[in-house]
Amino acid sequence: MTDSPQDDLIAIGALTDTVPQSPPTSRARDIWDQFRKHKGAMLGLGFLVFITLAVVIGPWLWTVDPQKLDIRNKDMRPIYTAIWDSSAKTSWAKPLGSDQLGRDNLAQMIAGGRVSLAVGWAAMLLSLFIGTSIGVLAGYFKRVDGLLMRTTDLFLALPILPLLLLAVTLFRQPLREFAGSPEGGMFILIVTIIAITSWMPTARIVRGDILAIKEREFVLAARSIGTTNGKIIRRHLLPNVLSPIMVSAALGLATAIITESALSFLGVGFPSDYPTWGKMLADAVVRMERFPERVMLPGIAISLTVLSVNYLGDGLRDALDPRTRGR
Amino acid sequence: MRLKSLMLGAVATAALAPAAFAERASDGEVRIIYWQAPSILNPFLSGGTKDVESASMIIEPLARYNSAGELVPWLVEDVPTVNNGGVSEDLKSITWKITPGLKWSDGSDFTSEDVKFTYEYCTHPEGGCAQLTKFGGVTSVETPDPLTVIVNFEEATPNPYGPFVGGESPILQKAQFENCMGAAASTCTEENFNPIGTGPFVVTEFKPNDVITMKANENYRDPAKPAFATVTFKGGGDAAAAGTAVMETGEFDYAWNLQLAPDVISEMEAGGKGVPVAGFGPLMERIMLNNTNPDPNLGPDERSVVRPHPFLGDPAVYKAMSMAIDRPLLVEVGYGQAGKPTCSWVPAPEAFAYSDVPGCDVQDIEGAKKMLDDAGIVDTDGDGIREKDGVPLSIVYQTSTNAVRQDFQALIKEWWSEIGIESELRNVDSSVFFGGDPGSPDTFQKFYADVEMYANTFNGTDPQAYLGNGLCDKAPRPETQWQGENISRFCDEEYDALHLELTQTADMAERQRIGRELSKMAFERGMMIPLVHRGRLSAHANSLGGVDLNVWDSELWNVADWYRIDE
Numbered sequence: 001m002t003d004s005p006q007d008d009l010i011a012i013g014a015l016t017d018t019v020p021q022s023p024p025t026s027r028a029r030d031i032w033d034q035f036r037k038h039k040g041a042m043l044g045l046g047f048l049v050f051i052t053l054a055v056v057i058g059p060w061l062w063t064v065d066p067q068k069l070d071i072r073n074k075d076m077r078p079i080y081t082a083i084w085d086s087s088a089k090t091s092w093a094k095p096l097g098s099d100q101l102g103r104d105n106l107a108q109m110i111a112g113g114r115v116s117l118a119v120g121w122a123a124m125l126l127s128l129f130i131g132t133s134i135g136v137l138a139g140y141f142k143r144v145d146g147l148l149m150r151t152t153d154l155f156l157a158l159p160i161l162p163l164l165l166l167a168v169t170l171f172r173q174p175l176r177e178f179a180g181s182p183e184g185g186m187f188i189l190i191v192t193i194i195a196i197t198s199w200m201p202t203a204r205i206v207r208g209d210i211l212a213i214k215e216r217e218f219v220l221a222a223r224s225i226g227t228t229n230g231k232i233i234r235r236h237l238l239p240n241v242l243s244p245i246m247v248s249a250a251l252g253l254a255t256a257i258i259t260e261s262a263l264s265f266l267g268v269g270f271p272s273d274y275p276t277w278g279k280m281l282a283d284a285v286v287r288m289e290r291f292p293e294r295v296m297l298p299g300i301a302i303s304l305t306v307l308s309v310n311y312l313g314d315g316l317r318d319a320l321d322p323r324t325r326g327r
Numbered sequence: 328m329r330l331k332s333l334m335l336g337a338v339a340t341a342a343l344a345p346a347a348f349a350e351r352a353s354d355g356e357v358r359i360i361y362w363q364a365p366s367i368l369n370p371f372l373s374g375g376t377k378d379v380e381s382a383s384m385i386i387e388p389l390a391r392y393n394s395a396g397e398l399v400p401w402l403v404e405d406v407p408t409v410n411n412g413g414v415s416e417d418l419k420s421i422t423w424k425i426t427p428g429l430k431w432s433d434g435s436d437f438t439s440e441d442v443k444f445t446y447e448y449c450t451h452p453e454g455g456c457a458q459l460t461k462f463g464g465v466t467s468v469e470t471p472d473p474l475t476v477i478v479n480f481e482e483a484t485p486n487p488y489g490p491f492v493g494g495e496s497p498i499l500q501k502a503q504f505e506n507c508m509g510a511a512a513s514t515c516t517e518e519n520f521n522p523i524g525t526g527p528f529v530v531t532e533f534k535p536n537d538v539i540t541m542k543a544n545e546n547y548r549d550p551a552k553p554a555f556a557t558v559t560f561k562g563g564g565d566a567a568a569a570g571t572a573v574m575e576t577g578e579f580d581y582a583w584n585l586q587l588a589p590d591v592i593s594e595m596e597a598g599g600k601g602v603p604v605a606g607f608g609p610l611m612e613r614i615m616l617n618n619t620n621p622d623p624n625l626g627p628d629e630r631s632v633v634r635p636h637p638f639l640g641d642p643a644v645y646k647a648m649s650m651a652i653d654r655p656l657l658v659e660v661g662y663g664q665a666g667k668p669t670c671s672w673v674p675a676p677e678a679f680a681y682s683d684v685p686g687c688d689v690q691d692i693e694g695a696k697k698m699l700d701d702a703g704i705v706d707t708d709g710d711g712i713r714e715k716d717g718v719p720l721s722i723v724y725q726t727s728t729n730a731v732r733q734d735f736q737a738l739i740k741e742w743w744s745e746i747g748i749e750s751e752l753r754n755v756d757s758s759v760f761f762g763g764d765p766g767s768p769d770t771f772q773k774f775y776a777d778v779e780m781y782a783n784t785f786n787g788t789d790p791q792a793y794l795g796n797g798l799c800d801k802a803p804r805p806e807t808q809w810q811g812e813n814i815s816r817f818c819d820e821e822y823d824a825l826h827l828e829l830t831q832t833a834d835m836a837e838r839q840r841i842g843r844e845l846s847k848m849a850f851e852r853g854m855m856i857p858l859v860h861r862g863r864l865s866a867h868a869n870s871l872g873g874v875d876l877n878v879w880d881s882e883l884w885n886v887a888d889w890y891r892i893d894e
Contacts, residue, residue: 067737069737069738069741071656071660071738075590100588100590100660100734101660101734101737101738103737165756165759169759169767169768169769173623173768177623182751182753267728267733267754267756268756271751271752271753271754272728272733272736272737272752272754273733273736273737273740273752282730283730283733286567286587286588286591286730287588287590287591289594290590290594
């Protein structure tokens with residue numbers, strides 16, 4: 001025992017809480033701070049916002065009809081070609097040139113991006129919904145686990161191309177009438193097919209996480225006070241598996257865009273005069289040597305979009321994981 | 328050093344040898360590339376063009392078509408006709424006189440027995456002969472002496488030049504194939520890969536689906552031919568690679584069937600090592616008009632079966648649709664020098680073609696509009712689309728998936744929209760579209776659309792069977808499992824009667840007149856809208872001489888005349 005008042009002060013000081021240096025922060029703020037540290041993810045987010053804005057408000061700024069043929073002005077080069085080749089056929093009226101039938105490349109890029117991104121987002125959301133539901137059900141309710149997971153295995157074995165060919169044959173006419181236009185019907189068809197062939201990885205990841213989390217004490221505690229299954233899932237389980245879901249959402253978006261482009265490239269799906277990035281690419285391949293930009297523009301657009309989405313997913317995973325946060 | 332100087336001397340001598348004194352095997356090697364690889368050298372066991380054409384360098388028919396589509400004697404003295412007594416008055420038999428002194432490449436004599444054997448080989452009941460139709464209607468083949476062959480037909484045959492004529496019906500050597508009859512045919516690998524023939528070359532090695540190497544036939548009938556000592560015949564790859572190999576890099580001397588857009592071809596030609604050559608057969612790209620109602624609300628046994636179409640049967644509509652099309656522009660966009668505007672169902676041979684059609688190669692949008700206005704087909708509800716009796720002129724326009732066809736669809740859709748006809752485009756994968764599966768709704772035979780675009784052609788020079796595709800009873804329908812060649816379901820009593828007349832007419836000039844008349848009916852009475860007369864495009868090296876592209880027979884029909892041009 002000491003009687004020194006100074007010693008007392010030190011003892012008391014050790015007991016008092018140290019006041020935090022910075023004001024308290026929300027969880028969202030923490031995630032954002034962590035996310036900002038990931039340069040690739042920031043660039044990815046920036047590009048995705050840019051491309052989304054470009055295709056959403058682009059048609060109001062650049063009002064040329066992408067399907068309008070202008071055969072006199074066919075095979076125009078992009079305006080930047082004039083820098084090194086003054087004899088090239090260029091015009092400010094067609095800043096990215098025109099294709100073999102005189103359709104404006106810029107307008108086609110914008111319209112094609114709209115389709116690609118719309119298909120990507122819609123298919124991703126649908127596949128996320130299916131995958132998460134199946135994953136949660138399989139992980140939480142032991143009775144349906146076997147059945148649902150074997151169904152998942154079954155779907156993993158489905159080949160997308162033959163399935164799509166079959167679906168186009170069977171459902172084109174009914175869907176066309178349902179949607180009111182051939183494009184609308186095809187949109188529903190392609191989104192559905194991509195979604196039902198890509199939800200399986202999400203379901204497996206979610207099921208694995210649910211299996212682990214549902215045995216934890218806080219779930220036991222919730223159950224012990226009589227919380228219903230539905231509420232346990234919504235309040236306790238789903239928020240805890242959000243980070244793998246977000247990551248697989250980002251990857252799913254990328255896969256959906258690539259799949260849509262591949263389908264258009266193969267000439268399956270949308271009507272042939274309906275521009276998409278994959279369709280532009282397919283048209284341009286035989287003239288690749290003379291008009292490299294017609295392959296490069298849609299190709300780079302697809303690659304950059306997918307790359308940026310992947311980086312975004314990478315950044316999200318780091319930011320959403322509390323263990324890596326603050327490092 | 329001695330060897331080197333010797334070789335240099337030899338090269339110098341070879342270079343100095345004047346080309347005029349052409350002699351057999353003096354021009355070294357010729358390299359041919361087909362982007363589809365031959366798998367067998369017996370055309371009776373394969374219908375593939377690649378197999379028929381590669382074999383045509385080795386085995387030959389009695390007579391064949393030249394590049395103008397005329398029948399020329401090949402292993403015979405002349406082409407039998409009614410006038411020279413070779414064809415009997417009742418048109419039931421034809422007598423071929425074989426050129427004396429012909430030898431097989433193994434040195435034995437070529438006789439009428441070999442010709443008769445070929446008939447027996449192909450018509451053997453247990454054999455699956457791919458060229459059986461060539462012998463359709465033949466009752467017997469007689470050989471009164473070693474140089475005479477008489478072919479007897481069951482009925483009067485105005486065109487008796489089926490058996491033993493053309494690259495698809497060459498003569499096989501009896502001694503070689505005697506033990507390969509019927510079921511044994513496909514097991515005779517050695518014979519099928521190395522046939523003994525009368526042609527300018529003989530096989531030294533055959534690698535199926537890859538390369539054939541050949542050397543000059545020492546017993547070939549013309550002692551000065553062939554000019555080349557060896558042939559390397561490479562198969563495989565794709566059309567673009569084959570075109571590049573001949574025109575840009577110069578690795579090959581001849582490339583077959585380059586199905587590429589005109590600007591792609593001209594880009595290759597700029598390589599300067601070779602030139603493309605085009606030949607025109609009867610291949611024609613057309614839009615077929617559906618004469619039945621393809622309404623999806625009809626049942627499966629009524630859709631595209633019941634007549635009439637709600638508006639396509641009106642001459643004002645289909646004539647206006649045809650007038651709105653700019654055919655020269657379509658040619659420029661899709662085929663370049665391998666295409667010509669046409670309005671004739673049978674565009675070749677020339678004598679059968681319905682040519683000089685007024686307005687065929689000019690676009691007339693205003694005239695088309697006026698025609699529709701005059702017929703009372705106007706836009707009544709202000710949506711930009713005309714209506715006939717309340718039915719809007721809105722059509723489904725389908726074709727197979729192919730870059731050029733999709734360009735055509737886009738252009739034609741635009742032109743039709745200018746005259747107030749709305750179209751919805753649809754493209755179907757080629758293997759499905761031309762697959763003929765009665766269970767699929769997307770085949771061109773089912774025709775579940777208002778109009779559809781594709782190309783068709785026929786073999787040989789006589790269009791009688793081809794024109795028969797317009798007969799009323801040839802329409803595909805559920806009872807026929809949707810098989811049948813009358814795709815547009817055209818049905819016209821006058822047409823049927825005129826075609827019957829054609830089958831009973833032997834006089835050539837009269838047959839040609841009837842043929843032209845039938846083509847004209849197809850165009851003017853709403854069977855189809857002809858678009859482009861398409862050619863076959865191949866390419867040869869600048870240093871390869873003697874190439875004469877033949878679309879009526881094998882492209883390699885005159886390979887014996889090919890030679891090297893000294894540079």
